Amino acid sequence: MRAPGQLRADAQRNRELIIDTAREVFAEQGPGATMDEVARLAGVGAGTLYRHFPDRDSLIHAVLADALERMIALAQKAREEETWAWDALSRFVRGCAGLRLDLLISVAGAQVHRVAGTPEINEGRVRLLEVLDQIVSAAHDEGALRTDVGTGDVMGVVGLLVRGLPTLPAALGDELRERAVRLVLAGMRAHPAPSPPEQPLTAEELTRRFSAERES
Amino acid sequence: MRAPGQLRADAQRNRELIIDTAREVFAEQGPGATMDEVARLAGVGAGTLYRHFPDRDSLIHAVLADALERMIALAQKAREEETWAWDALSRFVRGCAGLRLDLLISVAGAQVHRVAGTPEINEGRVRLLEVLDQIVSAAHDEGALRTDVGTGDVMGVVGLLVRGLPTLPAALGDELRERAVRLVLAGMRAHPAPSPPEQPLTAEELTRRFSAERES
Amino acid sequence: MRAPGQLRADAQRNRELIIDTAREVFAEQGPGATMDEVARLAGVGAGTLYRHFPDRDSLIHAVLADALERMIALAQKAREEETWAWDALSRFVRGCAGLRLDLLISVAGAQVHRVAGTPEINEGRVRLLEVLDQIVSAAHDEGALRTDVGTGDVMGVVGLLVRGLPTLPAALGDELRERAVRLVLAGMRAHPAPSPPEQPLTAEELTRRFSAERES
Amino acid sequence: MRAPGQLRADAQRNRELIIDTAREVFAEQGPGATMDEVARLAGVGAGTLYRHFPDRDSLIHAVLADALERMIALAQKAREEETWAWDALSRFVRGCAGLRLDLLISVAGAQVHRVAGTPEINEGRVRLLEVLDQIVSAAHDEGALRTDVGTGDVMGVVGLLVRGLPTLPAALGDELRERAVRLVLAGMRAHPAPSPPEQPLTAEELTRRFSAERES
DNA sequence: AATGAATGAGGATTCATTCAT
DNA sequence: CATGAATGAATCCTCATTCAT
Secondary structure, three states: OOOOOOOOOHHHHHHHHHHHHHHHHHHHHOOOOOHHHHHHHHOOOHHHHHHHOOOHHHHHHHHHHHHHHHHHHHHHHHHHHOOOHHHHHHHHHHHHHHHOHHHHHHOOOHHHHHHHOOHHHHHHHHHHHHHHHHHHHHHHHHOOEOOOOOHHHHHHHHHHHOOOOOOOOHHHHHHHHHHHHHHHHHHHEOOOOOOOOOOOOOHHHHHHHHHHHHHO | OOOOOOOOOOHHHHHHHHHHHHHHHHHHHOOOOOHHHHHHHHOOOHHHHHHHOOOHHHHHHHHHHHHHHHHHHHHHHHHHHOOOHHHHHHHHHHHHHHHOOHHHHHOOOHHHHHHHOOHHHHHHHHHHHHHHHHHHHHHHHHOOEOOOOOHHHHHHHHHHHOOOOOOOOHHHHHHHHHHHHHHHHHHHEOOOOOOOOOOOOOHHHHHHHHHHHHHO | OOOOOOOOOHHHHHHHHHHHHHHHHHHHHOOOOOHHHHHHHHOOOHHHHHHHOOOHHHHHHHHHHHHHHHHHHHHHHHHHHOOOHHHHHHHHHHHHHHHOHHHHHHOOOHHHHHHHOOHHHHHHHHHHHHHHHHHHHHHHHHOOEOOOOOHHHHHHHHHHHOOOOOOOOHHHHHHHHHHHHHHHHHHHEOOOOOOOOOOOOOHHHHHHHHHHHHHO | OOOOOOOOOOHHHHHHHHHHHHHHHHHHHOOOOOHHHHHHHHOOOHHHHHHHOOOHHHHHHHHHHHHHHHHHHHHHHHHHHOOOHHHHHHHHHHHHHHHOHHHHHHOOOHHHHHHHOOHHHHHHHHHHHHHHHHHHHHHHHHOOEOOOOOHHHHHHHHHHHOOOOOOOOHHHHHHHHHHHHHHHHHHHEOOOOOOOOOOOOOHHHHHHHHHHHHHO
16 A cells, blocks of 8 residues: 555556557558567567557657657757758768658558557657758858758658658668768759769669668 | 350459459558458459468569569660650659559568568569669669669668658658659759759648648 | 251260269369369369259259169169178178268258259158168078068168268278178178188278378 | 355366366357357356467367376276276277367367377377277286277277267267267277177167257 | 459458456 | 447458350
């Protein structure tokens, strides 16, 4: 009865653990991952998962909201720490790729309204756009960002690039995304600085690596 | 005797009909779409669907293989009909977005090996890379394509861009992808022609359209 | 139009072919065997099978009726060709084991009334009992058959012995049945002739053969 | 506090309940009985059945393994409680008929390897043969069992006799099996004691009872 | 009359969610 | 408050039967 109140932080700990686990599970197993699998890998019982998130949509919503906060934090940190707005923009776009947001791919149809149409998500998106807007405006002022590229374009590009290439071996997929990010950034640049020439990724190399990594 | 032939139950016709329907259904409803729904929208019984594709993986594989053929045809047509390789490349990248390949994004985990690891798919990928390689090489020769952008990069970019943005209203998602394609193409250009200034997509506009289209 | 009437016997040929195939398929694959499998192994289309037997019960009924006729023929032949009634009885019991009637095991519950309750089957059973009755009576008169063993007992024993031991390797199952038949016949004998001593089938031998034949 | 304990949801209890129910259902309705029917008659949901037995084969395997244990217990009890080995043997053979093992007869083809080829079953069979071997040896020593009848013969005979005669009314089928067991035991006897004369089961009586019980 | 593709009702199985312990 | 067994609606898939060719 007179519990000394020591396991009070546990619930919050569990909540975060479940969200982190769910993001990984959805990223790796795709949208077909089951609630039981999430609970099992999080090391909790199914009942505990459902205590925190009353249904599947609720869990997905939490993962999305959490990801949105991470993106906001990423943008804020980039804006604060980078001297040049272009570098902040570049850092943000590159950073988003590390969020394991492949979950986005599992959201479709009517589910979108249920999990991504809440006030919390909408408000988060507004906050993210606000921060990005500051970066984009500053980048325009710097003359580094093409004037016909707006904040909305940045969001669109990020939305496309954060997701992986699940049909490819993980390492190859990550590198292709890395390179695609560079191409997009180059396309956004007002007067692209003559980027130091790199090696192109040839078809032969792609095929070679595809086969090589499939072996491992 | 001279039956007007109105009920021709053609198995091959059915097979193609099912694949086309499945691509649309998966693109619209996500990977959670039921087999019965695919069958219903294709106008056939569940048994017919399963006669052609013994299980769900088999159907997904067929959709992927069919999509690969479409991409190959798209690349070949672009190469043959465009005078400049750069235009062919641009046409290919833009064209892929119209293939409704959102299905690609729902394949993950062990399923990848089952549906995208067959000889048929591997051989198709090789053929696609061959055609693309010719276009990329010619674009290099034209001096239009950055020398550090290879065929593999094109494939990676296409893989990322063909997919939709399911969390956004369809029309908005399509436009964002359109614009992202233009950015990528700009980034690939060796000496980007001074593109006629357009309007940037601002955060305000993005938010406005997001809300507006969600209403409809 | 003026068909010379040459493929008239084909239908009857097909009918017998299907019955024979069905008996084998049910004996080997158990009651779970599908109609398609029967049709395939019989080398006909599903439509042909259904032309002869409008539904599954109809096919099973035909197999049972056919088997009954075979048993009757077996009993008549034994009665006519054997000098001693005991030998005829013995021959009949042994012979039934070769009819592959494992199908009987798949008939249960309400299905029994549908497939084994027809006038044709009932009439066939009466005819079989008549023939057996003659043999049994004669065997009683010979003094070879225990007086407390009647025709009904013979039928019961046959019903139990005609079926195989599906959980054992085929050859071992057949031999066990062979030996069981001998034991039953010995038990029926009024004053059992001192049967030439054989080797008993020991547990070691049973285990050895079970393992050995499972390998092949 | 001192709850009278009336709703104890015990998983182990459920497991045994399901096995018992399945044995009865398969015995009565044949192998075509549905899983839902088993669950319904066991008073549990389909999900509970599948939690305990992931598929149909798993359930059948459990029923077989359980039946094997019952046979072993039957043999051990008979050996311990009977003074004469012959009586133990007789008791075992008669007792097996009461195990409702008709399920055995529905297992065929590839299913045999899946449900009866596990180490658990194999080890159980070995244990059963060991106990039976002791009884058979002792019966040989008593001079009661024919020397050419081994443990393997006993198993074969039991395997054939435990099953019912599904095409006959239940009561008639049971009696026929009863009588067949007596015949087999008589056949196994070294010097059969002059069994008190009983009434033979005549063809007329068989037909009469067949019709009579079909009415009820 | 034969064929085999199409049908769809029904049975097997899964998994989101609930609830007794 | 955690646990994991139980639930049963929903889905996948099969196969007996029909029907267009």
